[in-house]
Amino acid sequence: MESKEVLLVNCVGEYIVISIQEFNALLTNPFAIHSDTFKLLKCKNFFTDYDLELAIEMLATKLRTRKAFLRNFTSLHMVVLTAHCNGRCDYCHASSSDVAKGPLSQNMRPDVADAVVDMIFMSPSQYIKIEFQGGEPLINWEVLVRIVHRAKKINKTANKKLEFVVCTNMTLLDYDKVKFLMKEGIQISTSLDGPKELHDLHRKMRDGSSSYDKFIENLSIVCRVMEAESVSPLLTITRDHLKRLPEVIDEYIRLGFKGIFLRSLNPYGFAREDLAALGYSMEEFIEAYKEGFDYILQKNRNGVHFVEYFATLILSRILTPFSTGFVDLQFPAGAGISGVIYDYDGCVYPSDEARMLARTGDKKFLLGNVIDNSYEEIFEGNKLKSIISMSCAEVMPGCTSCVYQAYCGSDPVRNYVESGDVMGFRPSSDFCKKNMGIIDFLFKYILENNEQVMDIFWSWITGRSLEDVRL
Template sequence: MANVTLTNYIQFEVANKEYLFHGLTGNIIELDELSKNMVQTFTEHGERVADTWTLSETSLLQKNPAFTHVLTELEQMEMIQRENDRQQRFSMTPPPPSTTENMPVKTLVFHLVNECNLRCTYCYAGDGEYGAPQKYMSVETADQAIRFLMENSFDEKEVNIVLFGGEPFLNWKTLKYVVEQATVEGEKYGKRVGFSLTTNGSKMSEAQMAFLHQYKVMVSVSMDGTKEAHDRHRPLAGGQGSYDRVSQNVEKLMNIHNSAPIGTRVTVVKDFEKLETSLKHLLSKGFYEVGFAPVTETNMNLALNDEDLKELLRQFEELTDLFVEHALKNEYVGFSNLTNLLKELHIGTNKAYGCGAGLGFFAVSPDGGLFLCHRFNENEEFRMGDIFFGIDQKKRANMLDELHVDRKPTCHSCALKHICSGGCYYEAMERQGDYRAPNAHYCNWMHEWITIGLKAYVKILQHNPTFLEKISGTTKERCVSN
């Protein structure tokens, strides 16, 4: 008999019951006593590579002939693979595109300005300038970028524009033009245009807030929690703290703009504020959701070391417990890191790439250059063409081939292969020195975080499954923040 392999799985426990999550198909199954014993036999006698165990079928069945029935069931679910068996339907990783010529652009990030009025200590963009001379996107360039999106989205009926910087409100004239003109062009091309905007929140007037409300622009304000935590790392260019100004503007924004959810993002640095304190403070400001992102900066005065990451995980688990407690009462706590994970688990995901960069997602610089994503703005290595002459399809195809998860050997046997797919390319470049490498510094952390999310998912699924439908958008009913 040939070898059999139990592939890419995480085993976890909820309420004294054992479960198996299969990362390639997204299946979650409850283990009975027989299947639990079979998994244990794999782990005790098989050969391990990451989250995958291989054992000869003969050895397995010698332990217990009744394992035959479990093997058959798991093989049908593609959680078990036999040696040299390549007949996969659900667990197969999507291959790199055979051609990129007809791949639509769905989202375009408009870098309206390479300038910022804040001097955040951890800014990956170098005060918003991205290592380039100060630039403002002209109305003419914006107009061409809109046409580029309309023409290169092909038959897509929905496209997205992200208004970005620097601080986008420093170029209000072009920002306003983009929203108004893209709406007109969208109607002409038969497309619905969605708008989102990332801002530091310090430069908004009430008239501008009303404009955002009128066009249903989704807004994300960067805030780092309470006044003390925020001002520590997000000063104005003159050195004074920005919290008071941002907080006042957020209060006005909440009163004026209620046509789309307003969220916030916290950058987590060394010696970070207790996350529950930040979360509750920001939700009390009226934000629908709060997301936490570890700093990319490699400066050891700011970057999270292994002990910091352990503490971050512990506090993520505390927030997860809080989320689940309220979810079981049909109340929503806007911890977006968990919300996004639960959506992926509920809907299912089979990613071959860490994100959409280069697939349907590009960034356009103030002078019209196209870049792999907003974090690579002005980095010539990642220039993918421009909005005047189009995408460099040869470079796009080569880069997508390089970035495919199957080009990352350490990801092959990982349970998170189709969820993480190696992670962020910019993070990999900063931390590993190679944008094509997996984010090795986060591997163990991600495993533990996904396991926390799996436990939360099963608890909610068992006691309030309709809640998962709401947060996943598979029902018209929307969660209401607690």
């Protein structure tokens, strides 16, 4: 977008680009412009010159659509089966502990697991996703099985749409476990940092073996037993990845994965302790992101359907009226509203990041415990209400007048880590810098309106092939 143009966005995400002359005229007297521009602004609910009630109702309908995620309180329930792990990743956000040292005291007990499942089904949402986390959750396999069976038994009368995901490094999988996952319809979320050298560089096994070799070995078992779409890998970008993202993308494509989430390093756990070696400035990340994104775009132009998932979330918010399920791009924050996490000891936190923060001794965001507190005390208590009330971008300094407000989100835990304040400070916020930088970058493509590129974007948003979109 040239400096002689102005991007206007309203509260429901409708946007228009006009000349600086038209913008100045609008500021002076918006209703004096009887032009196609004014008609378009009126059509997109920036202005109205008649029937105010109808215009407000149309705007309200669009806002309800964009805030639809609020209807399913709370749908994502993350369950930490253990804080132990057989790996010791340099950037481990969860600050996992060595499984080989002493008794498994940080495993979730069966009675705690039962209480967690019972609380999950108190949620009013008709959509329930239970996501098993760790440490390495397969270490506590018996409790994973127990939770699946108990949840399905309760759901025979609850009649909710029930899904399961296990977040695992895949090193402890075997044929019998994979068969169980397939039988119970459990999806796999895993980690892949690129080719062997890059993957093993920071994703280290405590016994010194190659995590990549074990990942590839067990991926072959999963692919033989389950559908390929059952596995979703996640990349963590360290300083060593910044100039090598094309290699990582090629590895994902070689292994048959259909997309990648170009994700910056989060300042939690071990990653926060070693940011000097692992980290980078947000400006460096954005430049690397742009290079990786353009490489993916070229792959698509060459006939390889491959998605960049973070861009897809942003594009969905810009190009469609619908909300997304990604908690980082919601306001009020998705913490507690869309997702919640139950630690191995039964403690409840509004987000995974809040649980990670608690690992370092800061339990500011602790909502309660499934053994000691009721559902009402945890989910209707003042702690969660305060977090939610301070995460509404419409009233947050720096967000209230931001042109990208409708496409962004709020992360109160990240704000607290960065600034010591739940509401945060936008001028120095890496969360803000990242989202603004990437939205700027994507708008460049949108406003160029290249037919081939827009077809690729719509294929990502709709989950269809490029051929289907073109038809």
